[in-house]
Amino acid sequence: MLKLKHLFDNRDLAEMLVKNWEYDTLSLDMFNYYRISSNAVYPFKCNGKTRLLRFSPVEEKIKSNLISELDFIRYLRSNGYPALCTVASKNNQELLEVNTPWGDYFAVVFERVAGVQLGEIDYNYDICRKHGKYLGKLHKLSSEYKPKTRSRWSYEDVLRWIEKVLSNFENEVKTMQELKELRTYLPKLPKNHTTFGLIHYDFELDNIFYDQATDTLSIIDFDDAMYHWYAMDIEQALDSIMNEVSCDNYFVMKDIFIEGYREEFYVSDEMLSYMPIFRRFANLYGYVRILLSSSEVWDNEPEWLIDLRDKLTLAMNQRSKSFGAKIV
Known part of the structure; x- marks a missing residue:
């Protein structure tokens, strides 16, 4: 769980981060359905498909854990296991470390799973x-x-x-x-x-x-x-x-x-x-x-x-x- 000071809704931060990925501009109204616990998660759409922006302060996470998390997900998917799928950013990266006015943040985007x-x-x-x-x-x-x-x-x-x-x-x-x-x-x-x-x-x-x-x-x-x-x-x-x-x-x-x-x-x-x-x-x-x-x-x-x-x-x-x- 993030420190309580990070549980406040911050649409400006979410919008700043999501611009590193392709997205449908009008879909940012979906930010109203955000949730924050161990990470902040804000939904949006790209080409009509729902995606999820996940981010957290750098100070709250261990980068090597995040890198290995994504590696494990790739391994599972390559073996036919139905784990969620990541979406590459505009510069073809899965995990971004972004400097913002609110501090440094890790950000990753996932496709929404069915069901x-x-x-x-x-x-x-x-x-x-x-x-x-x-x-x-x-x-x-x-x-x-x-x-x-x-x-x-x-x-x-x-x-x-x-x-x-x-x-x-x-x-x-x-x-x-x-x-x-x-x-x-x-x-x-x-x-x-x-x-x-x-x-x-x-x-x-x-x-x-x-x-x-x-x-x-x-x-x-x-x-x-x-x-x-x-x-x-x-x-x-x-x-x-x-x-x-x-x-x-x-x-x-x-x-x-x-x-x-x-x-x-x-x-x-x-x-x-x-x-x-x-x-x-x-x-x-x-x-x-x-x-x-x-x-x-x-x-x-x-x-x-x-x-x-x-x-x-x-x-x-x-x-x-x-x-x-x-x-x-």
């Missing part, structure tokens, strides 16, 4: 099996992936980043304890090409689109990809499903999702047994991201920002419930 987010449709058993299959396909390809550029960061890099952030928050004692627990436990887990590799990390319903006309899924938002255990992706996906379906139905959905996954790539029961540990990793990472994002406070904040802070505080409280508990 509707899984969170917006009837998430039935058939869709759930597909959801699992497409994650299995992703991990199968990842297990064979040899990056042409510098590697994406790993869970170890994330833990080092967390430690660096927490060094500026002396009251986060339990959070530091949680970091220590995970650093001690995670290296003990089985780590080979069938259990560990480059994962999506955010394979949730909102990042998967279903196209009813072709009965296929498309995958977006590889911005959080990292080297981790493949079961981390399964945990994140199942957590997303649990938030969308009834409690009684969830356990059936869980089995169907894993069955679909195993049709494409094997995961052992042992690795699945570690998912509560991976949930703790996700909770810690999410907590620290919110902590950093919301640390700066201003006088006379707008009502929407005050409401957002309340929601973020609630999210942090939920994520931190198990912090410091011994992993056995």
Whole structure:
């Protein structure tokens, strides 16, 4: 999540950046449908087709991560996997670093994928099996992936980043304890090409689109990809499903999702047994991201920002419930 100061709508900045690509001038009214979280995303059209401008401050991102994200997407697409497609700029570049009056920004444009987010449709058993299959396909390809550029960061890099952030928050004692627990436990887990590799990390319903006309899924938002255990992706996906379906139905959905996954790539029961540990990793990472994002406070904040802070505080409280508990 970007720092809160970057969550404000900035049409002038978006227009300045989009001019590096071809676009339909009248389509900039679509900027009204922007969204900002880990990146700012502004839709527009080129030759009548919807595209998405994604940008973020240079200070908020690691350039090598962005380069490797795009390399992984190219690899997946070259192997027939339905990841979103980038659009080259006027000077034939995928990723731009642009100097603006608001600072330096990374910018990239993607084609909009077909279909509707899984969170917006009837998430039935058939869709759930597909959801699992497409994650299995992703991990199968990842297990064979040899990056042409510098590697994406790993869970170890994330833990080092967390430690660096927490060094500026002396009251986060339990959070530091949680970091220590995970650093001690995670290296003990089985780590080979069938259990560990480059994962999506955010394979949730909102990042998967279903196209009813072709009965296929498309995958977006590889911005959080990292080297981790493949079961981390399964945990994140199942957590997303649990938030969308009834409690009684969830356990059936869980089995169907894993069955679909195993049709494409094997995961052992042992690795699945570690998912509560991976949930703790996700909770810690999410907590620290919110902590950093919301640390700066201003006088006379707008009502929407005050409401957002309340929601973020609630999210942090939920994520931190198990912090410091011994992993056995």
